[in-house]
Amino acid sequence: MEIKSVGDVNAKIEHDKLKRIEALEKKLKRLSYVPTSTLALLLIYGFGFSFIASGQPSIGDFFLLAAAIGVVGNANVQRVNLLKELFELKNGK
Secondary structure, three states, X not given: OOOOXXXXXXXXXXXXXXXXXXXXXXXXXXXXXXXXXXXXXXXXXXXXXXXHOOOOOOHHHHHHHHHHHHHHHHHHHHHHHHHHHHHHHHHOO
16 A cells, blocks of 8 residues: 555554454454353363262362463453553544
8 A cells, every 4th residue: 555645644544543443352252252161161070070070179170270260360351451452542542
């Protein structure tokens, strides 16, 4: 794309901004699935564990739960950061 005037520069900046907003919204959509999918996996594991095993949790089960909490927490922190960036892009800070 050849830039010939100030209007072309402004259009290019606006186009790049819209592409960045679209990418941020796509990442936010993907990150919104993390808590639900983690819960589903933990429930499946828990039901499977209670029916197959003796039902006594081991230390590994607690580490699995701690890891799941960490994953969901990290996803939420990333979502907050993306929301801040999205807010700044949309409101022109």
